[in-house]
Amino acid sequence: VWYDAEHVFKTLLARLARPDRVLVSAGESLLRARREADAAYRRLDEADGVNGARRNLLVYVPVARGRTPEEQQVDPFEAFARCGAVFGDHEGERLASLAQQALPDHAAEIARLFREGRPTLELLDALPPEARFPLVRQALGTDAPVETVVAALSWPDTGERLAQVPAALGELARIAERELGLPARATDSWPALRDRIAQYLLVSELAFDLPSGLPDSLATVAHAGEIHRQRVLECCDRLRESDAGRDAYVELARRVERDLRLPGALGPAPQLGSRDTFSWQERQRLSMVVERVKAGDLAAARALLAEGERSVWRREAERDALWRAAQHGLAFLELAREVEGRALPQKVRGLVEAYVAADGVWRLDRAQRRYEHAAALCAQDDEIEPVIQVCRERYRAVAERIQGQFQDAVKAEGWPPEGVRRQTQTFDRYVDPELKERRKTAYFLVDSLRYEMGRDLVDALQDLGAMAIEAATSVLPTTTPCGMAALLPGADGALTLVEQRGDLVPAVGGTPLPGVNERKALLAERFGDRFFDTTLGDVLSWSQQRLGSRIGTADFVVVRTQDIDAFGEGFSSYQARKIMSEVIGDLRQAAMRLASLGFQTLVFASDHGHVFVPEALAGEVVSPPAGEWIAKKRRSLLGRAQASAPGVLVLRAHDMGIVGGADDFAVASGFKTFQAGTEYFHEGLSLQECVLPVVVVRAHKPQATAGGEQVTISYRRDRFTSSMVGLKVLLTAMFADSLRVRVEAFDGTGPKARALGQAGDCDARDPATGEIVLRSGEETQVPLVIDPDFAGRQVEVRAIDPRTGAMLHRLTLKNARLD
Numbered sequence: 001v002w003y004d005a006e007h008v009f010k011t012l013l014a015r016l017a018r019p020d021r022v023l024v025s026a027g028e029s030l031l032r033a034r035r036e037a038d039a040a041y042r043r044l045d046e047a048d049g050v051n052g053a054r055r056n057l058l059v060y061v062p063v064a065r066g067r068t069p070e071e072q073q074v075d076p077f078e079a080f081a082r083c084g085a086v087f088g089d090h091e092g093e094r095l096a097s098l099a100q101q102a103l104p105d106h107a108a109e110i111a112r113l114f115r116e117g118r119p120t121l122e123l124l125d126a127l128p129p130e131a132r133f134p135l136v137r138q139a140l141g142t143d144a145p146v147e148t149v150v151a152a153l154s155w156p157d158t159g160e161r162l163a164q165v166p167a168a169l170g171e172l173a174r175i176a177e178r179e180l181g182l183p184a185r186a187t188d189s190w191p192a193l194r195d196r197i198a199q200y201l202l203v204s205e206l207a208f209d210l211p212s213g214l215p216d217s218l219a220t221v222a223h224a225g226e227i228h229r230q231r232v233l234e235c236c237d238r239l240r241e242s243d244a245g246r247d248a249y250v251e252l253a254r255r256v257e258r259d260l261r262l263p264g265a266l267g268p269a270p271q272l273g274s275r276d277t278f279s280w281q282e283r284q285r286l287s288m289v290v291e292r293v294k295a296g297d298l299a300a301a302r303a304l305l306a307e308g309e310r311s312v313w314r315r316e317a318e319r320d321a322l323w324r325a326a327q328h329g330l331a332f333l334e335l336a337r338e339v340e341g342r343a344l345p346q347k348v349r350g351l352v353e354a355y356v357a358a359d360g361v362w363r364l365d366r367a368q369r370r371y372e373h374a375a376a377l378c379a380q381d382d383e384i385e386p387v388i389q390v391c392r393e394r395y396r397a398v399a400e401r402i403q404g405q406f407q408d409a410v411k412a413e414g415w416p417p418e419g420v421r422r423q424t425q426t427f428d429r430y431v432d433p434e435l436k437e438r439r440k441t442a443y444f445l446v447d448s449l450r451y452e453m454g455r456d457l458v459d460a461l462q463d464l465g466a467m468a469i470e471a472a473t474s475v476l477p478t479t480t481p482c483g484m485a486a487l488l489p490g491a492d493g494a495l496t497l498v499e500q501r502g503d504l505v506p507a508v509g510g511t512p513l514p515g516v517n518e519r520k521a522l523l524a525e526r527f528g529d530r531f532f533d534t535t536l537g538d539v540l541s542w543s544q545q546r547l548g549s550r551i552g553t554a555d556f557v558v559v560r561t562q563d564i565d566a567f568g569e570g571f572s573s574y575q576a577r578k579i580m581s582e583v584i585g586d587l588r589q590a591a592m593r594l595a596s597l598g599f600q601t602l603v604f605a606s607d608h609g610h611v612f613v614p615e616a617l618a619g620e621v622v623s624p625p626a627g628e629w630i631a632k633k634r635r636s637l638l639g640r641a642q643a644s645a646p647g648v649l650v651l652r653a654h655d656m657g658i659v660g661g662a663d664d665f666a667v668a669s670g671f672k673t674f675q676a677g678t679e680y681f682h683e684g685l686s687l688q689e690c691v692l693p694v695v696v697v698r699a700h701k702p703q704a705t706a707g708g709e710q711v712t713i714s715y716r717r718d719r720f721t722s723s724m725v726g727l728k729v730l731l732t733a734m735f736a737d738s739l740r741v742r743v744e745a746f747d748g749t750g751p752k753a754r755a756l757g758q759a760g761d762c763d764a765r766d767p768a769t770g771e772i773v774l775r776s777g778e779e780t781q782v783p784l785v786i787d788p789d790f791a792g793r794q795v796e797v798r799a800i801d802p803r804t805g806a807m808l809h810r811l812t813l814k815n816a817r818l819d
Contacts, residue, residue, distance in 0.1 A: 001080040003088035004467030005064035008095045008121055019811035019816035025060045026077070033059065034076040041080065056670035058085070065089045092234075099124045104145050104179065107231075136172050139165040139592050145179035148172065150238045153198060153252065154245040159190040169193065172516060176200075182230040182750035187719060198252040199259070200224070202277050204232045209273030217265045236277070240312045245452045247716070249312065274307060281379055282313035287325050287382060293333065293387050301330055307411020316761070317726035318379050324761040329387040332367035335393045344402065347407045349417035351402075353674065355687045356451060356471040358582055361402060365688055366452035369581060370767065374612060377760045377785050379723045392615060400670050403686050407649060407669060410685060413656040416473035421484065423472045423692060426605050430696050431556075432489060434601040435530070440555040441601040442594045444587065445487060446535075447480060448565040448682065450609030453584060454769040457604060460588040464595060464602075465699040472691045474608055475506075476656045476665060477595050477636045478682045480565070482506045483607025485513045490520060497638070504631040504638055504661040516560070519633070527556055536561035539590040541751075546595050546802060557599065560592060564610070568680035573614050576680060578785075580612075582758060584767035589802045595699040596803070604695040610682045611671055621676045622647035622668055630662060634675045635684030638662040647672050649685070708734035711741060711774065711808040719814035720795075724760065725784040727811075728798060731774035740771045741808060742800040743782050747792050749810075756795065757786035771802055790815070 004010065014546050017023050022040040026033035040057050059077055065086065066072035069657070075081075087093055092101075096114045100107055103124070115120040115797035123245040133143035139161045140151050144595055152158045162168045182200050202818055204224035207214045214223065226233045236789060239245040251456055256262075259279045266280065276282040283307045292301035305327055314320045339361055345351050355361045356698035368391070375381050375388045413601040417424055419581040427443075434441040449457075451471060458469050475486045475495060485506035497504045498512055513519050520533050539547060539559055551557060563583045567576040624686060639665040641650045650668055653662045667685045670675060682689045710732040715725065731739050745757030758763055760783035764772050774780055784797060794815055799808040 001059045001061060001065075001084065003061050003063065003065045003086065004061070004190070004657070005088070006063050006095065006118075008118075010060075010062065013410060016058065016178055017789075020054075021056045021058055023058050023060070025685050027060065027062050029057060030076055033061075037077065037080060040538065041083075046358040052739075062581045067628070076623045076705065077468045083287070093121075095121065095124070100230060101144050101146070102760070107145075107179070133171045133564075135165050135168040136175065139168040140172075143171075143299075145175055146234050146238060147738070148175055149180070149197065149235050150245060153194060153239060154242065156248075157474070158194070158225060158246075162190055163495070180227075180231055180683045181224045183222050187261075194532070195252075195255070197564055201232055201235055202253055202256050203260070204228070205236045205275060206277045208233065209275045209277065215265055215267070217467075218260065221489060226576050236275075238677070243716075246312060246315065250490065272307075274439060276308065276311040276313055279313050280750065282308065282311050282319065283383070283640065285311070286326065290384060290386050292392055293326075293330060298330060298334055301400065302334075305330060310441060312335045315781065317724040318364070321374070321378045321724055321760055321783060321785075322381070322384050325371065325378055325381065326384050326387050328367070328371040328374040328761075329384070329391045330392050332364075332396060335363055335367050335806065336398045340398050341403075346405075347417075348406070348413050348415070349419050351406050351409055351418055351687070352417060352473065352691055353655050355691055361687070362452040362455060362691075364395070364398065365450065366456065369452065369612070372577040372612070374761055376574055377683050377724075379788070396617075399688075403670055406666075407685060407689055410656075411649060411651060414657070415690070416657055417597060421470055421472045422492060422604075423474045423486045426472060426487050426496055426603075426694055427489045428492060430603045430605075431601075431692060434603075435556055437526070438555065439601050440597075440599040442557045442559060442591070442599045443604065444559045444590075444602065444604040445484060445726070446560070446564070446583075446587065446604060446606050447484075447560075447562040448568060448608060448610045449583075449604070449693060450607035450688055451691050451693045453564075453581075453693050454604070456581075456584050457587060457695050460584050460766070460768040461591060461695070461697055464588075464591060465689040465756065467697040470694045470696075472605075472692045472694050474692055475632070476658055476685065476690070477633060477638065478608035478684065478689045479487075479633060480562075480607050481514060484516070484519055487605050488513070488519060489526060496659045498648045499661055502630070505650070507660075520558075523558065529718075530554055530556050531558070532556070533560070536563065536586060536590055539593060540586060540805065544593060544596065547593060551597065557594065559594075561586075568610060568612060573679050577614065581769050585771060585802070588769050588771075589742075589805070591697065592803045593805075595701055598701065600699055602695075602699055604693070606692045608682045609686075609689045609692060610680060611684070611686060612680045613671060614679050620670045620672050622674060624648065624674050625650060625666055627664065627666070629666075632674070633683040634673045634678055634681050635668050635689075637666040637674070640664055641666055654773050709736055709739050711739070711807070713743070713799055713809050715797075715811065715813060717813075719816040720786070721816050722815070723786050725786060725797075725813070727782045727797065729772065729780045729782050731773060731776050731778070731780075733776040737776055739774045739776075740766075741770075742770065742802050742803055743772050743784060743797070743798065745784055745786050745795045746798050747795060749796050753796065756790050757784050757797075759783065760785040 013025055024033050026034045037059050059080055061077050066075050072078045091097055099110045135342045137143040142148055169190060177184050187661055198203050200222050203221050207223045208229055239249045249324055254745050257280055261815050262278055263280050264534060270284055272281060272285055285304055289304045290302050294351060314323055344354055384623050431441060431443050454469055461467055472690045475482050484507055488508055491508050498507045500512055500514060505512050507513060523531050532551050536559055564580055567580045570576055581635060607629055625643055626643045627639055627641040627642050627649050629637040629639035635656060639662050644650055647669050648666055650664055650666045653665045658665055672679055712730045714728045743759040744755055746753035762781060762783055764780045772782055792815060795813055797811040797813060801808055
């Protein structure tokens with residue numbers, strides 16, 4: 001599709017008609033042209049001998065292509081542009097630029113013609129082309145100024161090419177002098193000329209970009225004048241476009257930055273333009289983002305983030321991870337400001353409804369999890385640590401205000417509120433009717449899945465079928481035994497606490513259920529051979545054939561996972577922040593595998609939520625009140641109180657929906673605990689712990705891919721020297737437009753190899769699932785985050801089909817971090 005907004009190429013159309021080409025012009029009628037293009041397109045793949053088959057299709061459109069998705073959506077030829085190729089969409093494909101490239105010897109005259117009028121194609125064709133640099137053309141394949149300079153700086157074998165053509169080096173020096181303004185000097189060696197051209201180009205771009213021009217300390221360094229601005233900027237832009245050019249650019253820019261001592265020359269607080277020519281500018285821009293966040297100027301921080309989006313230095317995986325963490329932090333702070341400005345309801349039910357609404361307060365918890373996850377993925381987070389610290393302080397301030405209001409309302413009204421689904425109703429409401437209808441049903445019991453993660457799970461499962469999410473109010477205390485017992489059949493109205501071996505345990509219908517074995521026995525007794533119990537780990541690790549064989553004829557499968565709770569309770573807050581979100585992708589993968597086996601209904605429920613505050617503050621630990629406490633948890637106590645205590649709410653157990661075993665329920669106020677050193681916790685009374693998701697999916701069988709997809713992982717070296725590795729992943733597909741994959745690293749080649757890395761944050765990564773969305777024919781940049789403690793000799797990087805677990809491609813990289 002040839003877009004020609006200036007109508008300058010219309011006279012060329014008649015000369016483009018050929019027997020192997022169908023030419024459609026929209027110059028007279030867009031509607032008629034669209035019909036002709038549709039007809040021609042349908043014939044392209046017809047068998048030989050059919051009129052119009054096996055031809056090329058060229059559509060001429062005398063308007064500009066839409067810039068935004070909305071504009072492109074109404075363009076009748078955008079579909080053809082997406083299927084094929086586009087011309088005229090970029091500045092370099094306009095007549096003025098093409099003329100400059102085709103007739104470099106007449107650059108000044110062409111610039112004058114366009115400056116003073118609108119020269120026609122015929123007029124420009126009349127200008128005689130003269131190849132003044134035949135030796136450079138022989139050595140490098142071109143003598144067009146921009147292409148010549150870019151190719152010379154990009155190719156690693158430029159020196160050898162020039163050496164094979166005597167005097168070509170001198171011609172290249174004259175091109176740089178005449179077309180860029182590089183001061184003349186006696187013929188250099190190629191390395192010396194390369195360094196002079198690179199420094200000249202980069203300092204010139206810096207001079208053009210800085211609002212006040214070069215500082216005095218750099219004013220005497222050779223740089224271009226205004227007459228050469230266009231060529232200089234085009235050379236720099238073109239260098240940054242290709243992989244080879246970018247690699248060369250980064251190496252040369254680092255050398256120039258070091259040789260000119262740029263950090264000292266630009267000063268500690270330099271003015272910034274719109275281009276990050278040197279890495280120092282990118283670092284300073286990020287530093288300014290941090291300073292603006294600390295000052296509370298979120299609008300200025302947002303503007304700086306937008307300016308840094310296209311920086312070439314962000315293509316380094318470690319730098320991009322820092323910027324993305326800053327973006328997540330800023331998004332959280334903007335949301336916190338919005339939530340803080342809301343007037344919240346005073347009643348318990350109103351607070352729950354405000355929390356779970358589509359634009360509810362739950363978004364604050366998700367934003368918190370995402371900035372913590374993004375920060376944990378940074379190999380070195382010192383630069384953005386102040387942003388994360390500001391976010392943590394704001395989260396506490398905003399969440400604790402809501403928490404205080406919530407606990408006051410519960411104290412006044414009791415728990416659970418009327419009119420909201422209870423956790424104990426989950427099985428009887430969502431699972432039992434499916435089993436009565438003999439629909440194959442999978443019941444996922446996800447330990448510690450809080451409501452906001454349920455929202456992400458809904459997003460992750462969108463392509464699996466029709467779905468719904470509802471909120472359920474938990475039983476108290478929010479412990480795993482109580483919460484899991486509440487999810488069993490018949491729990492509503494029959495869940496009590498009974499004393500057993502000096503502790504209080506849940507019971508349903510008088511049957512004590514202290515642990516998972518007792519819960520499994522209850523389900524097995526009720527459903528017999530219809531019931532099959534397994535874990536999320538088994539569903540993901542077994543082959544599809546073995547999974548189907550193990551399930552057999554069972555039509556009710558319970559899938560248990562404690563991963564979120566295990567990560568949170570683990571020894572490393574850093575690992576918890578990095579890995580906790582990955583569970584959602586695992587749940588999606590398991591759901592797809594079960595749907596492939598014919599399971600029609602998938603129900604996801606949680607025993608309790610959680611609170612995660614990676615930095616416990618002084619004064620957050622409170623002493624329990626005096627009393628006879630049978631059950632003692634980090635956030636709550638059950639028994640009989642004899643007195644009150646500062647920082648503790650003492651509530652009547654019956655008023656909290658607790659039946660049997662205790663008179664009083666004491667809970668730490670706010671996000672306080674009864675134990676020190678606690679960053680992740682539940683067992684208390686908060687919206688995060690007590691409002692739970694129930695996700696129900698009516699699954700269709702996942703569609704098999706069309707076939708022919710090929711995934712290729714590549715890296716610029718055979719070894720990695722950092723915990724953040726910038727991979728490239730390419731999808732080649734005959735039929736599919738896109739494909740979802742998981743990109744992970746393992747410590748070996750077999751199926752039992754340990755996972756030690758996953759894809760980091762990038763444009764192609766689904767934030768809910770961690771999967772990478774590949775587009776056919778497009779090379780996708782994917783950062784791989786490898787466990788910094790891994791000390792093995794090599795890793796195997798895998799692209800994995802999340803539906804089947806099949807490996808689509810593998811790449812082995814040596815561990816050179818200690819070399």
